[in-house]
Amino acid sequence: MAKSANNIMDRLVSLCKRRGFIFQSSEIYGGINSCWDYGPLGVELKNNIKKSWWKSMVYERDDIEGLDASILMHPMIWKASGHVEGFTDPLIDCKKCKNRFKATDIEGDKCPICGGELTEARQFNLMFKTFMGPVEDEASIVYLRPETAQGIYVNFQNVLNSSRRKIPFGIAQIGKAFRNEITPGNFIFRTREFEQMEMQYFVKPGTDEEWFEKWKQERIDWYLRLGLKKEKLKFHKHGKDELPHYAKDAYDIQYEFPFGWQELEGIHNRTDYDLSRHQKFSGKNIQYFDESTKEKYTPYIIETSAGCDRTLLTCLVDAYNEEEERVVLKLSPIIAPLKVGVFPLVKRDGMPEVASKIYNYIRKNIKTFYDDSGSIGRRYRRLDEAGTPFAITVDTETIKNNTVTLRERDSMKQIRISIDKIEEVLKEKINV
Numbered sequence: 001m002a003k004s005a006n007n008i009m010d011r012l013v014s015l016c017k018r019r020g021f022i023f024q025s026s027e028i029y030g031g032i033n034s035c036w037d038y039g040p041l042g043v044e045l046k047n048n049i050k051k052s053w054w055k056s057m058v059y060e061r062d063d064i065e066g067l068d069a070s071i072l073m074h075p076m077i078w079k080a081s082g083h084v085e086g087f088t089d090p091l092i093d094c095k096k097c098k099n100r101f102k103a104t105d106i107e108g109d110k111c112p113i114c115g116g117e118l119t120e121a122r123q124f125n126l127m128f129k130t131f132m133g134p135v136e137d138e139a140s141i142v143y144l145r146p147e148t149a150q151g152i153y154v155n156f157q158n159v160l161n162s163s164r165r166k167i168p169f170g171i172a173q174i175g176k177a178f179r180n181e182i183t184p185g186n187f188i189f190r191t192r193e194f195e196q197m198e199m200q201y202f203v204k205p206g207t208d209e210e211w212f213e214k215w216k217q218e219r220i221d222w223y224l225r226l227g228l229k230k231e232k233l234k235f236h237k238h239g240k241d242e243l244p245h246y247a248k249d250a251y252d253i254q255y256e257f258p259f260g261w262q263e264l265e266g267i268h269n270r271t272d273y274d275l276s277r278h279q280k281f282s283g284k285n286i287q288y289f290d291e292s293t294k295e296k297y298t299p300y301i302i303e304t305s306a307g308c309d310r311t312l313l314t315c316l317v318d319a320y321n322e323e324e325e326r327v328v329l330k331l332s333p334i335i336a337p338l339k340v341g342v343f344p345l346v347k348r349d350g351m352p353e354v355a356s357k358i359y360n361y362i363r364k365n366i367k368t369f370y371d372d373s374g375s376i377g378r379r380y381r382r383l384d385e386a387g388t389p390f391a392i393t394v395d396t397e398t399i400k401n402n403t404v405t406l407r408e409r410d411s412m413k414q415i416r417i418s419i420d421k422i423e424e425v426l427k428e429k430i431n432v
């Protein structure tokens with residue numbers, strides 16, 4: 001199969017639709033720009049990514065608590081955070097064809113689409129606005145959160161007091177965020193509605209740089225554990241002109257997509273900016289009192305901010321392989337939406353009965369798929385495209401000696417194992 005980087009994305013998009021990973025939102029109405037729906041396999045993959053992140057952040061450590069804050073919050077939060085004033089992109093309109101562009105994407109003074117005259121750049125706020133309650137006036141404006149982080153900052157004291165934590169400790173959250181991006185695109189890479197997996201780590205000022213380094217390492221290690229290729233990952237340090245308004249230091253973890261090196265996650269040293277601002281705007285004391293040293297201070301924050309949808313796209317791109325006879329997604333068993341397929345070789349001689357029994361037994365603990373339609377080769381290809389790492393086939397020998405074949409997706413090698421060992425072998429291989 002020909003490999004052209006240009007249309008690899010097109011072929012991946014079409015695989016995602018064909019196999020039920022991702023569909024265009026509102027497709028029967030012609031679709032809606034930059035919105036996507038996750039199908040049966042997509043939702044499993046996404047859940048597995050979130051579970052892996054939560055496990056590594058919350059369960060495997062004992063210094064991080066979880067939180068699920070609401071999307072709609074007091075509008076003052078966005079004034080305090082700097083988003084009302086500064087979360088903007090410079091926007092340029094074409095007077096002729098009415099298309100809109102990010103000023104930074106335009107070279108020259110003519111519209112890149114129709115050659116028409118362009119307006120001056122003006123600042124465009126990326127936050128979505130809506131109204132709370134029945135009256136649609138200035139006083140009832142609320143925003144859809146553009147990042148989940150602020151929900152953590154305004155709950156810092158609540159979590160600290162209820163969990164009786166001591167600094168350093170962190171708060172982790174997974175949730176939707178919304179940005180009215182001027183130029184969304186590249187499938188689910190940049191969308192207007194997306195999910196973030198953010199962790200804010202509260203530290204004593206002066207220890208922030210050390211923690212920043214530790215978190216950079218932790219985070220890149222997580223992507224490696226998801227099975228991403230090491231040579232496709234790198235850090236990018238933000239120059240002074242790139243630094244977000246809240247950060248003293250910032251690194252992106254970048255991945256080399258078919259459309260170039262792009263940000264996957266941001267790691268930021270946010271200093272005491274956010275807590276100080278919320279203290280000022282709310283008039284509430286958000287300082288930390290250290291019992292052992294009797295010191296009072298506003299903690300510094302090290303933030304790790306990953307995009308769930310972007311991680312999912314990265315895993316798909318990284319796993320996508322076109323081989324001589326098949327297209328295969330070499331997803332890590334940890335995140336693969338289906339872990340195993342169970343097939344009877346043919347629909348007779350007692351094989352479907354045995355295969356159904358095996359399927360009904362293992363699916364209770366392991367996400368399993370049963371398929372008895374089409375040739376065995378076709379069934380393997382379908383599993384390969386779905387990224388399913390293992391297949392169990394019941395054949396004539398099974399009926400004689402209670403063994404099945406276990407096929408491994410990447411090597412396509414098959415071994416025979418006894419039926420009563422299936423669950424144990426799979427659990428070990430999938431790392432359950």
Ligand code: GAP
Binds near residue numbers: 181196265309
């Ligand atoms: N709280 C800090 C923050 O939100 P960010 O760099 O703006 O930082 C963090 O966003 C991550 O969220 C990005 O690295 C990316 O993975 C994801 N993200 C941001 N905007 C996105 C968008 N429009 N579509 C999909 N993912 C997005």
